Amino acid sequence: MSETTPAITQATLVKKAAPKSDYKPADVSPQRRVQRSFAVRLWSVRHSRLLEWFYARFSDTFLLLHPLWKRIGYGRVEGPIKFVEKRVKGFMFDCRMCGQCILSSTGMSCPMNCPKQLRNGPCGGVRANGNCEVEPDMPCVWVKAWEGSRNMVHGDKILDVQKPVDQSLRETSAWLRVTAQAAAARETARNAPNPGAPA
Amino acid sequence: MIGRQPDENPAGIHLPLDPLPGHTSRGRLERVLRRGEFAVTTELNPPDSADPEDVYNRAKIFDGWVDAINAVDASGANCHMSSVGICALLTRMGYAPIMQIACRDRNRIAIQGDVLGGAAMGVANMLCLTGDGVQAGDQPGAKPVFDLDCMSLLETCRIMRDNGKFLSGRKLTTPPQLFLGAAINPFAPPIDFRPYRLGKKIAAGAQFVQSQYCFDVPMFRTYMQQVRDLGFTEKCFILCGVGPLASAKTAKWIRSNVPGIHIPDSIVKRLEGAQDQKEEGKQLCIDIINEVKEIPGVSGVHVMAYRQEEYVAEIVDESGVLKGRQPWKREIRRDDQLVADRLDHILHDEITETQVDMVKTAH
Numbered sequence: 001m002s003e004t005t006p007a008i009t010q011a012t013l014v015k016k017a018a019p020k021s022d023y024k025p026a027d028v029s030p031q032r033r034v035q036r037s038f039a040v041r042l043w044s045v046r047h048s049r050l051l052e053w054f055y056a057r058f059s060d061t062f063l064l065l066h067p068l069w070k071r072i073g074y075g076r077v078e079g080p081i082k083f084v085e086k087r088v089k090g091f092m093f094d095c096r097m098c099g100q101c102i103l104s105s106t107g108m109s110c111p112m113n114c115p116k117q118l119r120n121g122p123c124g125g126v127r128a129n130g131n132c133e134v135e136p137d138m139p140c141v142w143v144k145a146w147e148g149s150r151n152m153v154h155g156d157k158i159l160d161v162q163k164p165v166d167q168s169l170r171e172t173s174a175w176l177r178v179t180a181q182a183a184a185a186r187e188t189a190r191n192a193p194n195p196g197a198p199a
Numbered sequence: 200m201i202g203r204q205p206d207e208n209p210a211g212i213h214l215p216l217d218p219l220p221g222h223t224s225r226g227r228l229e230r231v232l233r234r235g236e237f238a239v240t241t242e243l244n245p246p247d248s249a250d251p252e253d254v255y256n257r258a259k260i261f262d263g264w265v266d267a268i269n270a271v272d273a274s275g276a277n278c279h280m281s282s283v284g285i286c287a288l289l290t291r292m293g294y295a296p297i298m299q300i301a302c303r304d305r306n307r308i309a310i311q312g313d314v315l316g317g318a319a320m321g322v323a324n325m326l327c328l329t330g331d332g333v334q335a336g337d338q339p340g341a342k343p344v345f346d347l348d349c350m351s352l353l354e355t356c357r358i359m360r361d362n363g364k365f366l367s368g369r370k371l372t373t374p375p376q377l378f379l380g381a382a383i384n385p386f387a388p389p390i391d392f393r394p395y396r397l398g399k400k401i402a403a404g405a406q407f408v409q410s411q412y413c414f415d416v417p418m419f420r421t422y423m424q425q426v427r428d429l430g431f432t433e434k435c436f437i438l439c440g441v442g443p444l445a446s447a448k449t450a451k452w453i454r455s456n457v458p459g460i461h462i463p464d465s466i467v468k469r470l471e472g473a474q475d476q477k478e479e480g481k482q483l484c485i486d487i488i489n490e491v492k493e494i495p496g497v498s499g500v501h502v503m504a505y506r507q508e509e510y511v512a513e514i515v516d517e518s519g520v521l522k523g524r525q526p527w528k529r530e531i532r533r534d535d536q537l538v539a540d541r542l543d544h545i546l547h548d549e550i551t552e553t554q555v556d557m558v559k560t561a562h
Contacts, residue, residue, distance in 0.1 A: 014337060029334065115332055116303075116343070120350030120403075121396045123329045124384030124411055125458035133458035134332040146389040159395055161403045164307060164351040164366070 048108040048148035099169035105157040107148025212293030224378035226323020227295040228267040238499030245279035263528035276336025290321040301330030306346035318375030326380040327352040357404030381405040385422035386461035394425040407436040409501040432496035442503040444480040447471040488518040
């Protein structure tokens, strides 16, 4: 058996064989084309502790407003809240509106920015410099997530096994979902008989 | 008839083994590992053809040297015969395949179907992987699916096996009996997260893991130390990935082109300095096996010899990891031999019987 390993990859051959034209789009994945430069996203990861503190206050406020949301109707507030949420989280984290936000478990680094959309940790292909396998010039989302989580108080939530994404919840408001779920949990806790400590 | 072969169903080589207490599968690999033997697994280079003989021939060279064979699922995002297809052929012949499932090409509906189908064919081991990105392969224009990731895939398989349910909660009539595997890469950043990630995989259902190519033994030793300290070696069998490098040139090419493989400079230097680089690559692989087998918590090796499959037997033999044990080997059974002897004349005698002749001889 002589030298069998090709000097160039099959992908390069395929790319070379493609018809030539004047318009050559940037050689990045479609995922990257819709993504802004990641400066703000990296800032958010660096300040994950501050954002964690802020989000805790913010979600409490939202929970306090639960009666208001209920009065108006969750369905009716969804539109405007989603509009704000999409822009704010889009600016801060390059949010993809998966509708089931786990930023506080991933060191404030949005896992949907991973080209493989991994939600449970880095793949085995992370480059030695900590960059992505698919996007050589992009820092790995999960390397950043690990760094961010180390700054956070509840950073060990990164060790929880996340469920697969429910694609039917895309483009919905995670803020409202979390608030409604927390309100429901509070309600059941209040109604449940508690023999240990009388309320 | 009692088979001389270890771990073989006397009623037929293609049939699952008797269930044992504490075992989740009815396969050979789990038995070998739980007995505390040093396991050897390898990888079958999937053919680009529709001929079953190609698969059989490629599996034959591992006969009697390995405990299980990985059926890869379009590794490197290159198109080949599917892992389900390879498993179907291998189980027929009594081999113990490890069916690899990559999340790149199929969504949760297809994957759960394949898990059931594979288990029904007698596949006892499944390896849950994320899969390489499509940009790495021969069809970079393909749609990357990644509906599940390796972790949620593991959990899906575990739920199907232990709870007898699909991910949706719908009941299965007969749940699959599986030995679940995953991959680890201790050599890629974030290095200090890697041991915890193994913990996550164990929590999600991994019972054995195969590592990426190990060329940096000190790095692997540190990783194993951390894993032992966390107590993961009691919950999971760790198989270290090893393989021969064909030459220093190949090593350099792999280092710069294949993501996730870490080759230290000392290895490249050693290969460059050698007279016969190929021989040196093989020797290097044997040396690494001899080093990693002494690390506490390592339960076996996974020999990946892409396009050098003929070396697997030599590597396993010369490193002596089997300690005189012979893994299951496909052999002609005694009754098969009996039938073959009786009917052998059919193949060799020139008998052309016509119905007219038969009538004549009948009287």
